[in-house]
Amino acid sequence: ETGVxxxxxxxxxxxxxxxTLRCSSQSGHNxxxxxQQALGQGPQFIFQYYREEExxxxxxxxRFSGLQFPNYSSELNVNALExxxxxxxxxxxxxxxxxxxxxxxxxxxxxxL
Amino acid sequence: AQTVTQSQPEMSxxxxxxxxxxxxxxxxxxxxxxxxxxxxxxxxxxxxxxQEAYKQQNATENRxxxxxxxxxxxxxLKISDSQLGDAAMYFCAYRSDLGYGGSQGNLIFGKGTKLxxxx
Numbered sequence: 001e002t003g004v005x006x007x008x009x010x011x012x013x014x015x016x017x018x019x020t021l022r023c024s025s026q027s028g029h030n031x032x033x034x035x036q037q038a039l040g041q042g043p044q045f046i047f048q049y050y051r052e053e054e055x056x057x058x059x060x061x062x063r064f065s066g067l068q069f070p071n072y073s074s075e076l077n078v079n080a081l082e083x084x085x086x087x088x089x090x091x092x093x094x095x096x097x098x099x100x101x102x103x104x105x106x107x108x109x110x111x112x113l
Numbered sequence: 114a115q116t117v118t119q120s121q122p123e124m125s126x127x128x129x130x131x132x133x134x135x136x137x138x139x140x141x142x143x144x145x146x147x148x149x150x151x152x153x154x155x156x157x158x159x160x161x162x163x164q165e166a167y168k169q170q171n172a173t174e175n176r177x178x179x180x181x182x183x184x185x186x187x188x189x190l191k192i193s194d195s196q197l198g199d200a201a202m203y204f205c206a207y208r209s210d211l212g213y214g215g216s217q218g219n220l221i222f223g224k225g226t227k228l229x230x231x232x
Binding site for chain 1: 117155156157158159160204206208218219220221222223224225
């Protein structure tokens with residue numbers, strides 16, 4: 001059983017650019033959630049995807065968008081990057097949207113200069 | 114809105130000793146789940162223990178146990194016989210139990226407690 005994998009592990013962008021982060025969910029999982037973890041903070045929920053549809057969203061602006069593919073892997077896209085977008089982005093997968101058990105990846109560390 | 118508060122930014126424990134990490138939460142819901150997650154330097158969040166609010170019995174997982182006080186909205190984590198590998202950030206988290214999907218299924222995290230274990 002493969003775990004949740006995220007790529008890349010680190011990324012440096014400049015303000016105003018766009019970025020795409022990728023996540024492969026654990027085998028057998030159809031739900032993917034994305035979280036943003038700023039330095040010194042706990043993770044904050046961005047959104048969740050279930051069967052290729054957005055299935056819930058936290059308090060993040062529309063420039064944060066996502067996709068889920070038929071194999072349940074997922075992308076997080078952020079447009080018009082701002083300095084405050086610098087954070088660790090965590091992906092988590094689960095067997096269904098109730099998120100009874102979430103399995104996290106090791107995250108992508110994004111730095112916006 | 115639900116909130117989770119961890120009032121101890123840092124804690125330290127001697128190897129083989131016991132340490133308790135505190136967590137309080139605020140909610141108007143009666144059904145929910147509470148979690149403790151461990152985040153080592155590898156950054157991966159690892160589930161330590163889970164508690165269903167409807168269960169009065171405190172959850173235990175080997176050396177890890179919780180003290181769940183529903184009326185006081187308190188959920189502390191006790192680590193017994195602390196080991197060097199226990200050193201990490203620990204996050205308390207809350208999740209509503211309102212059924213399928215939506216933002217109700219997401220976790221609400223505290224700011225974390227950094228645990229150091231001294232040899």
